[in-house]
Amino acid sequence: MKKYTYTFILCLLISFFSYAQQHKYNALEKEAFKKALYFAYEDNPRIALHHFKQFAVSYPNSALMPKVTYNTAVLLRDLGDIEQAIPLFRKVLYTEYDYDIIDEDDHKELEKEYIVCKNKSAMHLAEIYLDKRDFKKASTYIYLFDQKHKFDHFCGNEHVAHDMYTAKMYARLYAGQQKHQKAIAELIPFMFQNPFADNDEVITLLGRLLETNYSSQELRSAAEVAVYTIKSTGSDIIIDFLNHKVKIERATIIDDLDRYKNFVKSNPLIKKYLSETQS
Structure with missing residues (x-):
């Protein structure tokens, strides 16, 4: 199966994990959501995208819409349609969802999932604007995923990987702002191989910065x-x-x-x- 961005897979797994808990949703909503996830998981991104878009048309008030919007944005980005993905990531990030309309049994679990999707949306937007070399916007989204919509995971290994990812993002930002020593300082703590996370990208970026300075x-x-x-x-x-x-x-x-x-x-x-x- 083609390896999509890890952020999509994470939300995909979260969706499946909590699926059994969403017993109060309309059966047709659940089936439509499940079908879209199935095609994404089976490496049919265009078909999955079609089903997520159809879900948004058919069930615009569904409590599942934040996850539908997020996964639609990820698929668009993976397929190279960055400009259509951006407003959807922003919609997930800046919409305040009313958890009170959700059944109390599902409230806390779904709220956690929405926070994850906000965190990942900010990460995607930060990457997109670093690639665009729009460092002002990139800085805003790095702050949002690092400080406001913080990463949370039960697995310690994931926290190590996330800390390394965050350091790379700050380093890219500082390098783009010509603050090379700050960029180097972000990366040096991760320059040695760690059993919990791959640091190849750190080595490549740090090497380039060191040899420039x-x-x-x-x-x-x-x-x-x-x-x-x-x-x-x-x-x-x-x-x-x-x-x-x-x-x-x-x-x-x-x-x-x-x-x-x-x-x-x-x-x-x-x-x-x-x-x-x-x-």
Whole structure:
């Protein structure tokens, strides 16, 4: 199955998870919603989009409309129709939904889902405006997903991934505003491999920023400092890179600093800078 944006899959799963709880909805609404989700899950985005749009026409007052609107916007973005997706993401984000009209049994669960969709809508809009290089609007939407409609998840791994994602978004914003040192500071804490989240994009973006702002000799020196100043402080392994203290995930309670030294050396950026000849 084609890999769609993870934000759509997340709301898709949330929709299925709470589906059994939505026993008060009209049976026809539930069936129409389920059909649209089915086609999205089965990698038929255009058919899924058709069914979500039809749902909006047939059941405009449904309590499911925020999720329908959100998923419609995600499908439009995935299909490349950014300009149609934008107002739908904004509609989800800025509409205040009346939870009192929902049966009390479903109230809290559906309210959580609406908050998730607001959070993800702000994330999509932030990405879209960073791509457009409209950094003023991007800054607004980054603030909204990071501070106002905050991410919440029961899984600790998801929080690690989200923290990394947020750092990348701020780094892209600061880089676009020519605040390169602030961008670098956002990314450095995530430069080492973490078992809970893929940091390939961090490495790529951080490498580009470092090589724009420092000489090869400066980066080699920073890499050497990182390798040879590893310290164990209580429960943390700490290195220094460009005057930033970086924590490394401890794999064992044993203070085998040579093991961590090799781990630091294996980092793609550290490895690259150590191998460069000093000028």
